[in-house]
Amino acid sequence: MNELNDILMPKLGLxxxxxxISEWSIAPGDRVSPGDLLFVxxxxxxxxxxxxxxxxELREVVVPVGETVPVGTVVGRWTGPGQGVPQDEEVQDESPAEASADPQLNTPVAKAVDETRVIATPLARRLAREHGLELVGLTGSGPRGRIKAEDVRAAAQAGASNTGAVQPQPDTAPTDSGQSIPASAMAQAxxxxxxEAKQQVPHFYLAAEAEVTELLDLRGQLNAQEGYDKLTLNDMVLVAVVRALEVTPEHNRIFLDNQIVQFQEVDVGMAVSTDRGLLAPVIKDLAGCNVDEIAGRAHSLQQQVVEGSVRREDMQGGAITVSNAGMFNVSYMTPIINPPQSAILGVGSIREVFRPDDNGQPELRREMGLVLAADHRxxxxxxxLVFLNRIIDALQQPHQLLRSRALLRRG
Structure with missing residues (x-):
């Protein structure tokens, strides 16, 4: 008897x-060799x-293209190695609520009729527990009737815990003024x-300005030197964040699974705009690096993201991301933290403003607007404020950006 094994949705990050599933590269009946692409x-x-x-040999596609399922869900079955599931024998799901969306995959059929299979997102399940709601009987508005968080919220507001009365409009319903355009899998995710980030992470915001006249002058001097890559303002901000993290390690930590995780390495994310949306790769191990090293890694990683060749591990880690909207002539931006990170720095454009000097006389200043969003947990x-002021000090006294971590600590 041929033995079929499960292909599971892998856990690709912490x-x-x-x-x-955005693509199946093979179909049932196709044979594969080690290294051949199965799915995306x-x-x-x-x-x-x-x-x-x-x-x-792939024998069965359980989860079709476009469907979102929890980690560990059976997405297909094949004759290669894996968790053995003998063909034509009963398949017992330890967690039926988290398994495949197709109830016919459970055998025998007579038993499956008595079992209740509820397909719901992890957030919907958590919200249902918090509101004391039963998912059984709720009508989901997601693909194949999947219950989503908004379905649970609607049920909670209506006081419906065991009825199917909540029926939100389907995602693909056309509008009177236009046509619905299906979102890509990545856009939906x-x-x-x-x-979830805005609902689960208690944000608070601090806004300030950094006077960057000296920073612009230093950048001009550095870019005038032969044999070096040109530095952008975003490079200088990244270095300022690195310098601040080097001397305030209490801000190089995250809150994950009800525990505080302290990072030893200094990793900083940066927001990159692509045709697939805004992505936030993480530049790794920056402690003690000079301006050119940090800028070089940032430029290389940004290019990989734009080309779509970035590694999975470069999309994880770090406690903070820098999101720069200055090129769009935005004075300030209040960004959303990218979980499980604990902070994000929004960078605005540089404005010329008059401020009174020490003698009360108007003085022309060039100021960059900064907004720090932090996790209140x-x-x-x-x-x-201490952390934000460290960043501002480094930008306003830009020669700090060129110093080593040891010199900063002595200061």
Whole structure:
């Protein structure tokens, strides 16, 4: 008897809870060799190719293209190695609520009729527990009736815990004024992640300005030197954040699974705009690096993101991201923290303004607007102010950007 084994949705990162099948490269009946592409998984951060580890034949596609399922869900079955599921024998799901969306995959059929299979997102399940609601009977508005967080919220508001009365409009319903355009799997994942981030992370914001006349002068001097790559203002901001993290390690931590995780290395994310949306790769191990090293790594990583060749591990880690909107003539921006990170720095454009000098006379200044968003579970206002002021000091006294970590600590 041929033995079929499960192909599971892999866990591709510390915080990954679900993934979307964006492509099956093989069909049932196709044979593969080690290294051959099986399927592509999209998360809110990146698309990842999943390859075969051994020879085998795909027998069944359980999760079709476009469907989002939790980590560990059976997405297909093949004759290659894996968790053995003998063909034509009963398949017992330890967690039926988190398994495949197709109830016919459970055998025998007679038993499946008595079992209740509820397909819901992880956030919907958590909200249902918080509101004391039963998912059984709720009508989901997602693909194949999947219950989403907004369905649970609507049920909670209506006081419906065991009825099917809540029926939100389908995602693809046309409007009177236009045509609905299906969102890509990555766009859907990013949208879910941003909603969850805003709802689950208690943000607070601090806004300030940095006087950057000396910074612009220093950047001009450095860029005038032969044999070096040109530095951008974003490079200088990244270096300022690195210098601040080097001397305030209490801000190089995150809140994850009800625990505080302290990072030893200094990693900083940067927002990069692509045709697939806004992505935030993380530049790794920057402690003690000079301006040119940090800028070089940033430029290289940005190019990989734009080309779509960035590695999965470069989309993870770090406690803070820099999001720069200055090129769009935006004075300030209040960004959303990218979980599980604990902070994000929004950078605005440089404005020329008159401020009174020490003698009360108007003085022309060039100021950059900064907004720091921080996770209140980890940081309080006083500590975040210290961290933001460290960044501002480095920008306003830009020669600090060229100093080593040891010199900064002595200062």
């Amino acid at each position: 915080t990954m809870t679900e993934g979307t 998984v999209e998360t809110d951060k990146v698309a990842t190719e999943i390859t075969a580890e051994a020879e085998g 990013m949208a879910r992640r941003m909603v 980890l940081h309080d206002g006083a500590g975040a």
